Amino acid sequence: MPMTTLPPDTYDAPWKQALELYIEAFLAxxxxxxxxxxxxxxxxxxxxxxxxxxxxxxxxxxxxxxxxVKVRLKDGTSYWLFIHIEVQSQYDATFLKRMWVYYYRLYDRYGEAVVSLAVLGDEHPGWRPNDLRWERLGLQVQFTFPIVKLQDYRQQWALLETSHNPFATVVMAHLKTQETRHQVEDRKRWKLALARRLYQRQYTRQEVLNLLHFLDWMMYLPEDLDRAFWDEVKTFEEEQEMQHITFLEREALTRGSAEGFTRGSAEGFVRGQRQELLDNLALMLDLKFGEAGATLLPDLQQITDVALLRAVRNAIKSATTLDDLRAIYCAPTQSEEQKKPEPDLPALPPDTHN
Known part of the structure; x- marks a missing residue:
């Protein structure tokens, strides 16, 4: 396979957008x-x-x-999830200390209702820092948090291929981007395989576009191979008698990748998700409440928060009245300033070790 020098791979921005679009799928x-x-x-x-x-x-x-991320637990309490994704290829010797500093600063603000989570995307299988211990003059500190190592999924590839969770695609793209850093033909082959897989997972059209953008952003190809990639995507769509990605949609995808996914294109994807949710809500409300369900639509159409619309959709099945659903988007939020501050935790000295 030819060796080709590519620009440095971009991991952080695609991961950030995937996390914002699919936080529920990320945690699942x-x-x-x-x-x-x-x-x-x-x-x-x-x-x-x-x-x-x-x-x-x-x-x-x-x-x-x-x-x-602020979430509500099933017991009614609010928790703050600090999610850290280490996407660089090399391990970072300061990682544990950074996680500790982030945690105690968040603890100082929110008290015990803080959970730290980490995803490690480096290429060192043995590097798994999640336990910091320190003892000095009778003082003992232990800080342990859950981690996920993306390299572990290399041994679970068959599970990734059959999963319907969007983050199966994210993980496969991450691993194959690392693996094909100097092999552009291999990268094109894997990018095409992952793109075809999107059409076979019964995703909505907007989800296909979102994940195609993720692939296009992370798995960068030189211009000639990029054109060949899109030609093959079009051929695959024709063979499967699927709705084609329009020229404008393709331009939006490639332009967004080339420009580092501009604010405008990001908002475009969110708008698409919002409209799809509104369409689904209209159908679900009609099925559950009949004509009365349509009375909620003017309120819902004023909501721009995709997460809030998704919460309403998720509640329809268990709702017994329309007021149950209104309570979701009309509920007052507790002022954060009313929370009592918790005592600070000591920072570690410069000679921190694990």
């Missing part, structure tokens, strides 16, 4: 126990600005992705 795939504890009839909140204020020196770069 990587942290099922956490997913099972969350009440998904309530909207999820991404607190990016809060995270930047609390963890002042946290940086969003090519090395990692950080997200602070």
């Amino acid at each position: 795939f990587f942290f099922p126990a956490v997913h099972a504890a969350v009440d998904w009839t309530h909207p999820v909140e991404f607190l990016d600005q809060e995270l930047q204020k609390i963890v002042r020196y946290a940086e969003q770069g090519v090395a990692h992705v950080d997200k602070l």
Whole structure:
């Protein structure tokens, strides 16, 4: 296979967008126990600005992705999930200390209702830091958090191929991007295989477009191979008698990848998801409540938060009245300033070790 020098692979931005679009699928795939504890009839909140204020020196770069997510648990309590994705190829000797610093700063703000989770995307199978211990002059500190190692999925490839979870595609793309760093023909072959798989998973059209964008963004190809890739996608669609990706959709995908997924294209995908949810809600409300269900549509059409619309959709099956659904998007939120601060935890000295 020819050796070709490619631009540095981009991992952080595609992961960030996938996490924002599919947070529920992310937790179900990587942290099922956490997913099972969350009440998904309530909207999820991404607190990016809060995270930047609390963890002042946290940086969003090519090395990692950080997200602070507020969720409601099934027991009625609110929790803050700090999700850290280490996407660089090399391991980071400061990782444990960073996780500790992030945690105690979040603890200072939110108390015990903070859970740290980490996904490690490096290429070192033996590097699995998730347990920090420190003892000095009778003081003992132990900090342990759940981690997922993407390299482990190389031995579970058959499970990835049969999974309907969008993050199976994300993981396969991540691993194959690493594996084909200098083999562009192999990368094109794998990118095409993963693209074809999207059409076989019974995803909605918007989900196919979202995940195609992810593949196109992460699995970069030179211009000639990129054209060949899209030609083969079109041929596959024709063979399967599927709705073609339009020229404008393709341009949006490739332009978004080339520009680092601009704010405009990101918002376009969110708008598409929102419209699809509104269409689904109209049908589900009609099936559940008949003509009365349509009275909710004007309210729902004013909602721009995709997570909130998804929460309403998820609650329709168990709802007995329309007021049950109204309560979801009309519920007042508790002021964060009313929460009592918890005592701070000590930071580790410079000679931190695990």
